[in-house]
Amino acid sequence: MGQNIQIQPTGNLTGSVNIPGDKSISHRSIMLAGLANTPVKVTNFLHAADCWSTINCMRALGVSVDQDKEGALTVTGNGFYGLREPKNILDAGNSGTTIRLLTGLLGAQPFFSIITGDASLRKRPMARVITPLIQMGLHIVGREQSRYAPLAIHAAEQIRGIEYDMPVASAQVKSAILLAALYASSPTVLHETMPSRDHTERMFETFGIPVKRVGNSIILEPVKQLQAPEHINVPGDISSAAFWLIAASIIPNSQLVLHNVGINPTRTGILDILQQMGADITVTNERWSGREPVADLVVRSAKLKGVTVEAEIIPRLIDEIPILAVAASFAQGQTIIKGAEELRVKETDRLKAISLELGKMGARITETADGLIIDGSQSLHAALCHSHDDHRMAMALAIAGLAARGVEIEEADCVKISYPDFFAVLADLSSGLTGGKQ
Ligand SMILES: O=C(O)C1=C[C@@H](OP(=O)(O)O)[C@@H](O)[C@H](O)C1
Numbered sequence: 467m468g469q470n471i472q473i474q475p476t477g478n479l480t481g482s483v484n485i486p487g488d489k490s491i492s493h494r495s496i497m498l499a500g501l502a503n504t505p506v507k508v509t510n511f512l513h514a515a516d517c518w519s520t521i522n523c524m525r526a527l528g529v530s531v532d533q534d535k536e537g538a539l540t541v542t543g544n545g546f547y548g549l550r551e552p553k554n555i556l557d558a559g560n561s562g563t564t565i566r567l568l569t570g571l572l573g574a575q576p577f578f579s580i581i582t583g584d585a586s587l588r589k590r591p592m593a594r595v596i597t598p599l600i601q602m603g604l605h606i607v608g609r610e611q612s613r614y615a616p617l618a619i620h621a622a623e624q625i626r627g628i629e630y631d632m633p634v635a636s637a638q639v640k641s642a643i644l645l646a647a648l649y650a651s652s653p654t655v656l657h658e659t660m661p662s663r664d665h666t667e668r669m670f671e672t673f674g675i676p677v678k679r680v681g682n683s684i685i686l687e688p689v690k691q692l693q694a695p696e697h698i699n700v701p702g703d704i705s706s707a708a709f710w711l712i713a714a715s716i717i718p719n720s721q722l723v724l725h726n727v728g729i730n731p732t733r734t735g736i737l738d739i740l741q742q743m744g745a746d747i748t749v750t751n752e753r754w755s756g757r758e759p760v761a762d763l764v765v766r767s768a769k770l771k772g773v774t775v776e777a778e779i780i781p782r783l784i785d786e787i788p789i790l791a792v793a794a795s796f797a798q799g800q801t802i803i804k805g806a807e808e809l810r811v812k813e814t815d816r817l818k819a820i821s822l823e824l825g826k827m828g829a830r831i832t833e834t835a836d837g838l839i840i841d842g843s844q845s846l847h848a849a850l851c852h853s854h855d856d857h858r859m860a861m862a863l864a865i866a867g868l869a870a871r872g873v874e875i876e877e878a879d880c881v882k883i884s885y886p887d888f889f890a891v892l893a894d895l896s897s898g899l900t901g902g903k904q
């Protein structure tokens with residue numbers, strides 16, 4: 467049984483927050499560094515349960531990962547062909563990114579492996595990765611006609627590059643194919659309908675792997691080795707920053723400085739939508755962390771107004787919709803979110819969970835097949851809500867309660883999946899202290 471958390475309403479939020487490392491980039495840093503033959507130091511790594519699932523899987527494949535007192539990691543692999551057959555079933559825990567990306571990587575190895583995850587992960591669709599990987603010659607089978615994990619993977623005789631039209635905008639599917647494609651005998655060409663986050667492509671370039679991008683297409687030639695960097699510094703996660711962007715926007719007289727936020731354009735849909743809603747956000751001190759752009763964000767409270775969020779922008783803010791629904795509940799007028807059916811296959815059915823749980827606080831939210839219609843400007847009341855064991859739901863509900871009349875959240879410890887310090891930072895900020903120790 468998880469833990470309940472009580473959130474009290476708060477006055478204004480002021481101070482600054484060091485945003486913890488990006489989850490997507492943290493996963494990829496361990497996977498790529500684990501294929502190198504020189505050690506790679508990874509700083510500002512996200513020490514959260516999902517990223518530790520990736521570390522544990524990579525360790526089981528023979529990669530050594532050491533942590534120093536400051537939390538910096540040193541990853542020492544055995545080279546591009548150096549992964550070893552795991553002696554037991556690999557456990558991806560709650561992490562879709564871990565299981566999907568590793569399925570591509572494992573399928574390209576000359577050994578047998580099985581990968582699975584927790585009850586939520588075992589309900590999430592896996593055919594989307596298995597279908598293109600099988601076309602490449604990989605041998606992967608799963609439960610219920612290869613729709614779900616556990617997945618069993620054995621050595622391929624030959625790995626062919628493919629030309630593939632991506633049916634869903636998914637960085638996880640794209641990345642699984644690209645990881646397998648590194649080991650193929652011919653180039654791979656992927657066509658995306660809408661660009662998904664490109665951290666894999668940028669991380670490949672950091673490891674000396676050329677990636678050609680033409681419009682929404684990606685062309686990758688197979689390689690034989692990597693040229694590993696000595697050091698990767700992971701930028702802060704804009705998906706974690708989003709909770710503070712919205713908290714400070716909707717709680718009057720607030721001002722927060724969010725330090726070290728990744729502003730990769732494939733991730734900044736939330737900034738674009740908040741700006742359309744009338745938010746007061748300034749992007750300052752723009753710089754680079756390796757191949758990823760970062761900045762500090764200054765957010766002040768503002769009167770938000772409802773907007774229509776079209777399908778085209780969804781991949782750029784896919785994980786921010788639960789907290790965006792909170793912003794919309796406090797905004798003037800109606801917000802319509804379209805083309806977000808992917809939310810139904812995340813840690814929980816997020817469209818259903820948002821309308822049900824924010825509804826318990828008095829929000830007027832209608833679930834549609836592919837989105838939400840949110841009538842803003844209601845005064846939300848206190849309620850007992852459930853996280854549905856979904857980290858982003860727990861954090862969104864906490865911000866709703868903070869801005870309204872309080873909330874009690876059941877099974878709130880799932881924030882450990884992506885932001886273990888979330889409640890500590892929230893407590894610091896609401897008592898006037900600066901948050902963000904990681
Ligand atoms: O590649 C990644 O790191 C991720 C891609 C997205 O999932 P999909 O690829 O399923 O859209 C996102 O929701 C997830 O949190 C992380």
Ligand SMILES: C=C(OP(=O)(O)O)C(=O)O
Nearest residue numbers: 560561562563785812858
């Ligand atoms: C969907 C998420 O992650 P994953 O797919 O890696 O479980 C998320 O972090 O919101």
